Amino acid sequence: MSTMDDELEELRKRRLAELQKQQVQHQQSDVQAAYQQEQAKAEMEAQKQAILRQILTPEARERLTTLKMSRAALGEQLEMQLISLAQSGRLQSQIDDEQLKTLLMRMQPKKRKTSITRV
Secondary structure: OHHHHHHHHHHHHHHHHHHHHHHHHHHHHHHHHHHHHHHHHHHHHHHHHHHHHHHEOHHHHHHHHHHHHHOHHHHHHHHHHHHHHHHOOOOOOOEOHHHHHHHHHHHOOOOOOOOOOOO
16 A cells, blocks of 8 residues: 555656646746747837837927837827828928827817806
């Protein structure tokens, strides 16, 4: 009976060691995948910034950066629209601050003014 218990215990130890080894390998592959994903994301961001540097004047880039800090979703949407315009060849020159303001106004939904009058 003792030898069977010893064999069973040995099998359990081996199985536990196998499971631990698999878990370590899985964690390493997850870390590597996350690192590769971060690298790809950083590379895309660098490409995006290079394109924006080419199509925007310094003042317009500053306005876009400020917009992204206050309203990230709108800033991202504007960036993607500008990059799309540049890649399709529909931009003849750099976009200055005034043109960027105009583009922003077009992107914003019309606001309804409400006024309260008392009778």
